[in-house]
Amino acid sequence: MDLVDFLFFVEVLVGGLLSGIMYSLVALGLVLIFKASSIFNFAQGALVLFGALTFVLLTEVAGDFWMWTGWLAIGLAGASAVLYFLYAAQQKGESNIKEFADKYLKRVPLFIAAVVLLVLAFFVDGGQNMWRAVFVTMLLFLMLTTAVQSPKWAIGVLLGLAVVALITDGAVTYRAFAVTLVVVIGLAMAIERVVLRPMVNQEPIILFMATIGLNYVIEGVAQGVWDADVHALDIGIPDVPFELYGVYFSQFDLFAGLIAAVLVTALAIFFQKTRVGRALRAVADDHQAALSVGIPLKNIWAVVWAAAGIVALVAGLMWGSKLGVQFSISLLAFKALPVIIIGGFTSIPGAIVGGLIVGATEKLFEVFVGLPFFGGGTENWTPYMLGMFFLMFRPQGLFGEKIIERV
Amino acid sequence: MNSTTTPDVQTYETERVREFTKLILEVEGIFVSFGGVKALQDVSFSIFESEIFSIIGPNGAGKTSMLNVISGFYKASAGTISFQGNDRTHASPEQVARMGFARTFQNIALFKGMSTLDNIMTGRIVKVKSNFLKEAFYFPALAQEVEQREYVERIIDFLEIQSIRKTPVGKLPYGLQKRVELGRALAMDPKILLLDEPMAGMNLEEKEDMARFVLDVNDEFGTTVVLIEHDMGVVMDISDHVVVLDHGERIAYGVPDDVRNNKDVIRAYLGEH
Numbered sequence: 001m002d003l004v005d006f007l008f009f010v011e012v013l014v015g016g017l018l019s020g021i022m023y024s025l026v027a028l029g030l031v032l033i034f035k036a037s038s039i040f041n042f043a044q045g046a047l048v049l050f051g052a053l054t055f056v057l058l059t060e061v062a063g064d065f066w067m068w069t070g071w072l073a074i075g076l077a078g079a080s081a082v083l084y085f086l087y088a089a090q091q092k093g094e095s096n097i098k099e100f101a102d103k104y105l106k107r108v109p110l111f112i113a114a115v116v117l118l119v120l121a122f123f124v125d126g127g128q129n130m131w132r133a134v135f136v137t138m139l140l141f142l143m144l145t146t147a148v149q150s151p152k153w154a155i156g157v158l159l160g161l162a163v164v165a166l167i168t169d170g171a172v173t174y175r176a177f178a179v180t181l182v183v184v185i186g187l188a189m190a191i192e193r194v195v196l197r198p199m200v201n202q203e204p205i206i207l208f209m210a211t212i213g214l215n216y217v218i219e220g221v222a223q224g225v226w227d228a229d230v231h232a233l234d235i236g237i238p239d240v241p242f243e244l245y246g247v248y249f250s251q252f253d254l255f256a257g258l259i260a261a262v263l264v265t266a267l268a269i270f271f272q273k274t275r276v277g278r279a280l281r282a283v284a285d286d287h288q289a290a291l292s293v294g295i296p297l298k299n300i301w302a303v304v305w306a307a308a309g310i311v312a313l314v315a316g317l318m319w320g321s322k323l324g325v326q327f328s329i330s331l332l333a334f335k336a337l338p339v340i341i342i343g344g345f346t347s348i349p350g351a352i353v354g355g356l357i358v359g360a361t362e363k364l365f366e367v368f369v370g371l372p373f374f375g376g377g378t379e380n381w382t383p384y385m386l387g388m389f390f391l392m393f394r395p396q397g398l399f400g401e402k403i404i405e406r407v
Numbered sequence: 408m409n410s411t412t413t414p415d416v417q418t419y420e421t422e423r424v425r426e427f428t429k430l431i432l433e434v435e436g437i438f439v440s441f442g443g444v445k446a447l448q449d450v451s452f453s454i455f456e457s458e459i460f461s462i463i464g465p466n467g468a469g470k471t472s473m474l475n476v477i478s479g480f481y482k483a484s485a486g487t488i489s490f491q492g493n494d495r496t497h498a499s500p501e502q503v504a505r506m507g508f509a510r511t512f513q514n515i516a517l518f519k520g521m522s523t524l525d526n527i528m529t530g531r532i533v534k535v536k537s538n539f540l541k542e543a544f545y546f547p548a549l550a551q552e553v554e555q556r557e558y559v560e561r562i563i564d565f566l567e568i569q570s571i572r573k574t575p576v577g578k579l580p581y582g583l584q585k586r587v588e589l590g591r592a593l594a595m596d597p598k599i600l601l602l603d604e605p606m607a608g609m610n611l612e613e614k615e616d617m618a619r620f621v622l623d624v625n626d627e628f629g630t631t632v633v634l635i636e637h638d639m640g641v642v643m644d645i646s647d648h649v650v651v652l653d654h655g656e657r658i659a660y661g662v663p664d665d666v667r668n669n670k671d672v673i674r675a676y677l678g679e680h
Contacts, residue, residue, distance in 0.1 A: 275535055275552070282518050282529045289516035292478065293595060294504030294533035 020359015
């Protein structure tokens with residue numbers, strides 16, 4: 001192999017590894033949810049698509065929308081704050097008042113929110129797309145439903161939203177990103193709260209079926225509300241190659257890989273090294289025992305779903321700006337499946353290594369085997385083939401726990 | 408002085424007869440049923456602060472069901488439980504744990520993939536005042552971690568399990584697993600320690616060790632201990648009060664000596680005569 005060939009090999013390898021980090025990121029979302037609740041979240045791909053679509057929408061909407069959203073958020077935050085302090089005051093009171101507060105007061109901000117949000121739907125977006133307005137407002141509402149369990153957080157988020165909506169007028173991209181982040185995290189947490197938590201203690205296959213249904217609901221609604229066209233998404237990073245020691249790197253891939261690497265590292269440290277990490281491992285190991293030491297299962301679930309939301313949004317933005325925001329990016333997320341088969345379903349390091357392996361393999365195979373011998377297009381199936389080989393020879397994956405049944 | 412020395416056994420027993428005045432847990436008229444099976448029927452008793460209280464009975468008497476109701480894992484269909492005078496009948500397992508109840512399980516529920524040290528550290532989770540923002544910044548959390556670690560090391564010393572600190576608990580023998588589980592419960596610094604058959608399946612030496620740990624915890628920290636046992640032997644020696652269940656009903660309740668001679672108890676254990 002001469003130098004040119006070698007440099008080309010390195011170029012392909014680096015490209016593969018960079019795209020692999022993004023798989024690692026999505027796989028991490030799957031692993032966290034699987035560890036905490038034994039749910040394989042089939043809807044991860046839909047979340048990716050949803051994140052990207054929401055971002056595109058928010059960069060396209062008119063200024064009126066932001067004004068309305070901002071003032072609405074301030075109003076909601078105020079109402080929530082007043083009710084929260086009333087509630088806190090009554091908590092100290094007699095027990096029958098407390099019961100009343102428990103039953104009704106905590107839900108009042110929700111009713112107000114529902115009504116106001118639906119009214120808002122008639123005003124935002126200049127009446128151009130009624131359904132779009134209803135959809136976004138329903139999302140905000142869903143997010144609130146989840147957040148209302150801890151009113152302090154809800155108030156904080158609403159005020160933050162107001163600031164973003166009203167003040168950051170020029171920075172369209174950042175503003176849209178901040179709001180999309182909140183909406184996607186909110187949606188992920190709402191899925192856990194509304195769809196999966198009522199089904200807790202059911203068979204894993206039932207939970208899995210629920211996430212399959214969810215996948216199609218999210219995809220269907222998202223495409224119904226917008227359209228099936230390809231939307232351009234520009235996050236301001238030019239996709240031009242640059243040269244380093246004779247090897248060409250894509251600037252965009254490098255940027256995306258870097259972002260993903262930072263996120264992967266941060267999430268891995270957070271879930272391995274902190275108290276939350278220990279709680280997560282405890283929950284993964286034995287639910288009953290975790291409850292008996294007072295680990296709040298529900299909070300852990302909320303945290304892993306929030307992480308899955310963040311991961312989905314970042315993947316959606318990166319893939320969306322490279323390929324355009326379209327239905328097929330939700331399929332791209334399924335490549336996280338072979339990644340966790342290779343890495344092991346419950347292993348965080350496994351998700352990272354698995355992603356790199358899948359990324360590198362699919363690119364190398366495509367360039368050196370696929371193009372010359374199969375006429376290309378092998379990238380779509382090589383990861384799954386690789387996953388299948390692992391299932392045959394090492395079903396627990398590289399880092400997974402070996403399944404041994406004692407007789 | 409020699410003439411007044413009483414035999415060892417007697418001093419031991421007179422030491423154990425103690426006065427209690429303050430109630431910590433009141434269980435009143437608890438009913439639990441699974442489908443048609445009535446696991447508990449109208450069971451009531453009161454537990455004093457700092458005592459060792461035992462729930463005994465033959466197999467299937469409803470002992471573990473009772474413990475599960477106290478620790479919030481089962482919901483009673485009727486009846487109330489109050490802790491330090493406050494009603495807590497409907498609390499969830501997690502809330503119960505945060506109130507200061509720690510429990511062990513009959514079939515050992517440890518985190519099998521984690522080391523002894525990590526297992527016991529999970530007991531400190533409820534004690535740490537922290538939030539996600541602090542966790543995200545890691546370093547404030549790290550300082551607390553060190554503090555918690557010191558506490559856990561003391562428990563490890565107390566239970567004499569230094570040699571297995573780094574061993575994954577799945578690999579430990581049964582007796583040691585039971586001890587680690589006790590360690591995890593102790594790490595929660597509980598007000599009430601609920602032990603579900605802590606001596607089941609142990610040999611005599613291990614049983615004595617376990618009894619010693621329970622007594623030491625009770626003596627040194629004044630922790631209220633609720634003990635479930637199938638076997639009457641050890642329990643009668645160390646308990647202050649005993650309730651006996653049979654077929655989900657309370658058949659005897661009082662100090663060990665009274666219970667031991669109760670006709671219903673003898674019948675339940677030895678069969679109809």
